[in-house]
Amino acid sequence: MSLKNPILKEAKSKMDKTVKHLEEEYKKLRTGRPSPAMFEEIMVDYYGTPTPINQTATLTVGEDRTVVITPWDKTLCSKIEKAINAANLGMMASTDGIVVRVKFPNPTVEDRKKWVKHAKELSEEFKIALRNIRREDMKIIKEKQKNGELPEDEAKKLEEEVQKILKEHESRIDEVFHKKEKEIMES
Numbered sequence: 588m589s590l591k592n593p594i595l596k597e598a599k600s601k602m603d604k605t606v607k608h609l610e611e612e613y614k615k616l617r618t619g620r621p622s623p624a625m626f627e628e629i630m631v632d633y634y635g636t637p638t639p640i641n642q643t644a645t646l647t648v649g650e651d652r653t654v655v656i657t658p659w660d661k662t663l664c665s666k667i668e669k670a671i672n673a674a675n676l677g678m679m680a681s682t683d684g685i686v687v688r689v690k691f692p693n694p695t696v697e698d699r700k701k702w703v704k705h706a707k708e709l710s711e712e713f714k715i716a717l718r719n720i721r722r723e724d725m726k727i728i729k730e731k732q733k734n735g736e737l738p739e740d741e742a743k744k745l746e747e748e749v750q751k752i753l754k755e756h757e758s759r760i761d762e763v764f765h766k767k768e769k770e771i772m773e774s
Contacts, residue, residue: 592745592748594724594727594728594745594749595745595748595749595752597724598720598721598724598749598752598753599752601720602717602720602752602753602756603756605713605716605717605720605756606713606756606759606760606763608713609709609710609713609760609763610763612709613706613709613763613767615627615628616702616705616706616709616767617676617677617702618694618702618767618770618771619691619693619694619698619699619771620652620691620770621648621652621653621654621689621691622648622654623641623646623647623648623654625654625676626639626640626641626646626654626656626671626689627639627640627641629670629671629674630670631643631663631666631667631670632666632670633660633663633666640656640667640670640671643658643659643660643663643667644656644657644658644659644663644667644687645657645659649688651690652690652691652692652693653688653689653690653691654688654689654691655686655687655688656680656686656687656688656689657685657686658686658687661684661685664682664683664684664685664686664687665682667680667682667687668680668681668682668687671687671689676689677692678690678691678692699771699772702771703768703771703772706764706767706768706771707764707768710760710761710763710764713760714757714760717753717756717757717760718753720753721749721750721752721753724749725746725749728742728745728746728749729742
């Protein structure tokens, strides 16, 4: 059975989005390597409006494990510094009035193990989300069969296909996790 069936198309689309969302979450996850994505959710007061740092400044990874934040409005330097320090990322920001620098300390083995554990927990949460999508689609198939819209044999094939799509996406989540685990342990 192909993905021409709207139920299968919808299931695949939702599961693709779920895997993509996990990849986005992993970008924000701390590894030993500096990443500007870690600062995406930190808000700074920008003329009375809470605004993500990346919408008020340019973030670049500098040498010696440092992220350099160059605000477009230099008066934001101290606000950005305070927002990062208040975010409790395990590193301190400092400013010279022109740029804000955040030095990433070398992570310990315990830190790395803790980050891998968190990444694993996230992957499990996203697998649960995939299973919830499958459950909803199975419910739709059963309702359509019960209402006479789908013959029993076609409903069974659709259920098998939804299960196959689930397994493929669970494998993709495992791949994404193992890639992140390797990145955390090597960086």
